[in-house]
Amino acid sequence: xxxxxxxxxxxxxxxxxxxxxxxxxxxxxxxxxxxxxxxxxxxxxxxxxxxxxxxxxxxxxxxxxxxxxxxxxxxxxxxxxxxxxxxxxxxxxxxxxxxxxxxxxxxxxxxxxxxxxxxxxxxxxxxxxxxxxxxxxxxxxxxxxxxxxxxxxxxxxxxxxxxxxxxxxxxxxxxxxxxxx
Amino acid sequence: xxxxxxxxxxxxxxxxxxxxxxxxxxxxxxxxxxxxxxxxxxxxxxxxxxxxxxxxxxxxxxxxxxxxxxxxxxxxxxxxxxxxxxxxxxxxxxxxxxxxxxxxxxxxxxxxxxxxxxxxxxxxxxxxxxxxxxxxxxxxxxxxxxxxxxxxxxxxxxxxxxxxxxxxxxxxxxxxxxxxxxxxxxxxxxxxxxxxxxxxxxxxxxxxxxxxxxxxxxxxxxxxxxxxxxxxxxxxxxxxxxxxxxxxxxxxxxxxxxxxxxxxxxxxxxxxxxxxxxxxxxxxxxxxxxxxxxxxxxxxxxxxxxxxxxxxxxxxxxxxxxxxxxxxxxxxxxxxxxxxxxxxxxxxxxxxxxxxxxxxxxxxxxxxxxxxxxxxxxxxxxxxxxxxxxxxxxxxxxxxxxxxxxxxxxxxxxxxxxxxxxxxxxxxxxxxxxxxxxxxxxxxxxxxxxxxxxxxxxxxxxxxxxxxxxxxxxxxxxxxxxxx
Ligand code: SF4
Numbered sequence: 001x002x003x004x005x006x007x008x009x010x011x012x013x014x015x016x017x018x019x020x021x022x023x024x025x026x027x028x029x030x031x032x033x034x035x036x037x038x039x040x041x042x043x044x045x046x047x048x049x050x051x052x053x054x055x056x057x058x059x060x061x062x063x064x065x066x067x068x069x070x071x072x073x074x075x076x077x078x079x080x081x082x083x084x085x086x087x088x089x090x091x092x093x094x095x096x097x098x099x100x101x102x103x104x105x106x107x108x109x110x111x112x113x114x115x116x117x118x119x120x121x122x123x124x125x126x127x128x129x130x131x132x133x134x135x136x137x138x139x140x141x142x143x144x145x146x147x148x149x150x151x152x153x154x155x156x157x158x159x160x161x162x163x164x165x166x167x168x169x170x171x172x173x174x175x176x177x178x179x180x181x
Numbered sequence: 182x183x184x185x186x187x188x189x190x191x192x193x194x195x196x197x198x199x200x201x202x203x204x205x206x207x208x209x210x211x212x213x214x215x216x217x218x219x220x221x222x223x224x225x226x227x228x229x230x231x232x233x234x235x236x237x238x239x240x241x242x243x244x245x246x247x248x249x250x251x252x253x254x255x256x257x258x259x260x261x262x263x264x265x266x267x268x269x270x271x272x273x274x275x276x277x278x279x280x281x282x283x284x285x286x287x288x289x290x291x292x293x294x295x296x297x298x299x300x301x302x303x304x305x306x307x308x309x310x311x312x313x314x315x316x317x318x319x320x321x322x323x324x325x326x327x328x329x330x331x332x333x334x335x336x337x338x339x340x341x342x343x344x345x346x347x348x349x350x351x352x353x354x355x356x357x358x359x360x361x362x363x364x365x366x367x368x369x370x371x372x373x374x375x376x377x378x379x380x381x382x383x384x385x386x387x388x389x390x391x392x393x394x395x396x397x398x399x400x401x402x403x404x405x406x407x408x409x410x411x412x413x414x415x416x417x418x419x420x421x422x423x424x425x426x427x428x429x430x431x432x433x434x435x436x437x438x439x440x441x442x443x444x445x446x447x448x449x450x451x452x453x454x455x456x457x458x459x460x461x462x463x464x465x466x467x468x469x470x471x472x473x474x475x476x477x478x479x480x481x482x483x484x485x486x487x488x489x490x491x492x493x494x495x496x497x498x499x500x501x502x503x504x505x506x507x508x509x510x511x512x513x514x515x516x517x518x519x520x521x522x523x524x525x526x527x528x529x530x531x532x533x534x535x536x537x538x539x540x541x542x543x544x545x546x547x548x549x550x551x552x553x554x555x556x557x558x559x560x561x562x563x564x565x566x567x568x569x570x571x572x573x574x575x576x577x578x579x580x581x582x583x584x585x586x587x588x589x590x591x592x593x594x595x596x597x598x599x600x601x602x603x604x605x606x607x608x609x610x611x612x613x614x615x616x617x618x619x620x621x622x623x624x625x626x627x628x629x630x631x632x633x634x635x636x637x638x639x640x641x642x643x644x645x646x647x648x649x650x651x652x653x654x655x656x657x658x659x660x661x662x663x664x665x
């Protein structure tokens with residue numbers, strides 16, 4: 001039987017949740033035996049070519065590209081997991097939600113004490129994605145099957161969830177693995 | 182084509198979108214002869230931290246700001262803490278010994294884990310399998326399949342760095358160890374002994390990794406010397422006596438020949454020397470040395486720059502390696518882009534030696550964790566993050582609320598050099614017609630040498646999903662390739 005596939009993506013996150021996946025340490029080699037890593041920033045696969053059992057997504061949606069990637073994951077994954085506080089609640093990037101986006105851009109590109117911007121331009125090229133007015137948690141954009149909180153979720157929690165899903169067992173996280181910091 | 186200037190904001194709504202690109206994107210602009218005229222690496226993410234941190238209490242910033250980057254969170258955590266030391270009136274030399282040393286230990290742990298991650302997990306596939314290898318195996322799991330011993334060491338080296346961080350910051354990612362004026366825990370004897378147990382192996386493997394990288398560089402020197410290389414200025418902080426210091430020091434910049442441009446500039450005076458240019462096609466700004474202007478004042482940061490700017494390294498093994506490294510260019514600054522890897526591994530060894538020294542230091546078990554001062558309301562923190570010089574500057578009002586934040590993250594400092602490296606590689610390998618897989622791979626290899634932690638500005642790890650487009654003079658796409 002072909003190995004089940006796992007895909008991962010980082011949207012508006014800090015990559016800390018992916019680092020936490022790597023923090024399963026030696027077990028990553030065991031995991032590589034149990035599953036095949038499909039589309040993920042740690043390898044070279046850019047497009048979905050096969051259906052995946054699990055999609056792990058870190059970060060919320062802050063721009064149009066994030067939304068597009070998320071929808072693509074929903075289409076191609078059986079179980080879609082919000083990994084970490086940014087994905088489940090918006091996290092730190094969502095702190096911009098109570099400030100008009102114009103002000104955030106002005107602060108970074110016009111007002112900062114080191115800014116050199118004689119023509120007062122704000123990055124606005126078709127090559128860079130459109131920013132959304134707000135940062136959205138994933139479940140406000142597509143249906144999410146599982147939420148794993150934490151900033152980032154502990155490596156052991158990620159491991160337990162993957163092992164349970166792979167063995168078709170219920171997920172039962174021990175006290176202490178569910179955390180919110 | 183160069184975009185027309187506009188200050189108009191974009192239409193901002195959620196709607197089904199029609200294009201998906203990776204986080205990194207390169208465009209090449211050609212002249213009438215189909216020669217590369219311009220190359221651009223577009224950075225496509227924006228967070229807005231500078232604005233939304235305003236109004237937050239200052240003591241929150243060290244834990245908030247590290248969430249910009251989960252790959253080097255400790256750097257942001259410590260840099261914000263250093264700035265906040267100054268805000269509350271505690272100068273660098275007024276920290277308690279345990280305060281400074283715990284922070285240093287955390288920082289060296291971070292340098293170790295980050296450099297190990299970059300070299301083994303991200304860059305080694307290029308070196309072990311070659312620039313033209315099948316992208317399917319050119320990744321860390323490909324390395325694990327072919328070189329299992331190396332993969333296990335890589336994982337354990339990184340883990341050790343993460344353990345050091347856990348014992349100093351309370352948590353491997355996004356800890357809380359540093360507070361304005363000091364730290365919130367010391368190192369217990371049990372923690373110290375646990376870290377000491379594994380250290381000999383870690384030291385041995387760091388030396389092994391360095392040997393591997395050195396051998397590769399020497400064997401391929403003819404090919405690598407020119408690869409994406411160019412003369413440039415170099416910037417870092419150095420200790421007062423000229424030693425490499427990743428945690429504290431004054432700014433020094435040298436030109437491509439080694440002549441000093443600035444030296445001894447204290448962190449609080451950074452505004453007198455640094456500016457950042459805004460360009461419409463990237464969310465990442467372009468820093469430069471103010472007096473030289475945007476055209477001539479840009480510089481490189483990170484391991485290569487640090488090896489070039491410092492006079493010596495204060496740990497014996499790394500210093501020996503530094504001498505060997507500088508002998509290659511006869512004591513002149515090394516301007517070879519691919520030499521970043523070698524420099525990075527010398528620093529990794531230095532970090533391990535520093536950890537060793539610190540673990541033997543009884544100051545780490547002291548109890549006077551914080552120092553107090555008189556509130557000043559403004560502070561600048563600068564340190565050498567794994568990827569280069571990192572600047573944090575804050576103003577705080579009488580209600581303890583942040584009123585201004587200015588961050589120049591390490592990768593941003595390398596913006597111009599990364600663009601130039603891409604251009605060099607394109608000039609060398611683009612045949613004027615088609616963007617080939619070989620060109621694509623090489624562009625990635627050149628960008629990756631800088632270890633861009635685009636998480637701070639955006640992010641990229643491993644094989645960055647990359648789109649390369651070539652435009653003719655009229656702005657028409659001549660050729661396009663997507664890394665897939
Ligand atoms: S939840 Fe925390 S660790 Fe994960 S991406 Fe967000 S800030 Fe980073």
